[in-house]
Amino acid sequence: MKEYRIDDLARAAGINVRNVRVYQDRGLLPPPRKEGRTGWYNESHLSRLRLITRMLERGYTFATISELLLASQHGISVDEILESDDLRGPLGFFRSKAKVTLAELRKVFGDHAPPTLLERGKELGVLSGNGEAFAVRSPRLLEIAQTLVDAGVPIETIVETGQRVRDDLQDVAQLFVGTITETFLPDMAGAGHGELDEQRIAELAEAARKLRPLANKVVDLLFSEVMEVEISRTISRAATALNDDGEEGEDPFAH
Known part of the structure; x- marks a missing residue:
């Protein structure tokens, strides 16, 4: 497997060395293999950096990225969440959002849904936050709910x-x-x-x-x-x- 020094890794990923260190400090990037005082990164580090870059470009926070990358280590494919670069379709809405407003949720799920459902959504770990904007913690579950609502299944x-x-x-x-x-x-x-x-x-x-x-x-x-x-x-x-x-x-x- 090809290995990189940190400056070569950053160049291959199209970012600067400082960002590589920031991602590593935040736990988004595994530590390199140490040989003396030199750290050696491999292709998996490069793939991880490219994935992080794509997620940041789509508006995900460091905290959300960390959760998704952790999930990927336990059998859940992060690439499924980012499988399409064209998120303009009706089911790409939630994957393109780090946060959604109350108005956007009502537009997707209908104004008739009682306010208690929003709290239930937070209990289920699908959303988090208060006020008018909510962090999207599980875009896939929201998309599934959207599909079922469109098919006629009550949101309740x-x-x-x-x-x-x-x-x-x-x-x-x-x-x-x-x-x-x-x-x-x-x-x-x-x-x-x-x-x-x-x-x-x-x-x-x-x-x-x-x-x-x-x-x-x-x-x-x-x-x-x-x-x-x-x-x-x-x-x-x-x-x-x-x-x-x-x-x-x-x-x-x-x-």
Whole structure:
């Protein structure tokens, strides 16, 4: 893999060295490989810098970029959020925004939505902030909500369903994390809690880091399976209901 000194990396990314150091200080860019007093960066650093530049150009804050890059380390593709350079379409609106106004939200979701839904949106982690402008924390979820509203699903139903899914996933997360704590910290709630050392805590942190993307894949695979089963059941029930209605409506003298 090709490696770069910091000045070569900055030149390849089209930015200055100071910005590279700023991004690194803010935790957006992983540290380089050290060889003596020289830091060596690789192609993954260059790709990360180009992604950061694109996100900054689109108005994202350092805090939002940090959250998205952290998410990418756990199985969520940041490129999905930035997959299109043409964000003028109806579903590119939220990806092109770091913040949205109350008026813009009402334009997308309708004036009829009660104010409590805005608070529910913040509880779900989709939006944050107060007043007339809100930070967009999950553009994809807002786009999904927009698609469902356009299809005729009430916004109240969407928010309620989102909350139920979030609650269920909280239980799933506790199950996965519980597996880690039972393995590495079996006495966490007992007398052995005081015997923890830095090594065991470091092992726990590393295990949790590795577990997150695996948990994402497990949930995705299992959900796909049960979703397919549920869709098949629903279609079967609908077909049965149609057949029953047809039989009831038949003319007994038709044969």
